[in-house]
Amino acid sequence: MADLIGGLAAILTTLSFLPQAILVLRTRNTDSLSLVMYVMFTVGVSCWLVYGLMIASLPIILANLVTVGLAAIILSMKIINTVAFHRAASPKTI
């Protein structure tokens, strides 16, 4: 029973970033997403991946491989939008 709940927890928390990644790719809108969150989260999940490789745990490796990919998509779009916003806001040099 505990394994079932743990498995469900792993599936839900891992796949939850899929609808967010799809939404961000479809709308290109990242206004209400926190840049700090996605930097911390992507680095954190990368650490989980390294940890999984170090202790040779296939479930940890696989779950975090999926999550780091989804988090990287969301973070990339946020960075692209943040850079574009600051470029547009800075005074023209011509």
Next chain:
Amino acid sequence: MADLIGGLAAILTTLSFLPQAILVLRTRNTDSLSLVMYVMFTVGVSCWLVYGLMIASLPIILANLVTVGLAAIILSMKIINTVAFHRAASPKTI
């Protein structure tokens, strides 16, 4: 070394939701947040919490207690905004 990386991973992924919760509380903007993501994520983290209680793991309980609180703040604001949006969009009955 693996424990250090794992600990860092746990701290980063848990606390990453703090800047997102602060941003949402400050701006009240949740336009680019996925409702499906936060429903799945909040249920998923709640399952992690139940799993932690079932196997009596204090680190799992504590980490997920913090995350479920932060996720619930973000999800609540998203639901409030979604309900308000649909109310505003529906035709007046008077």
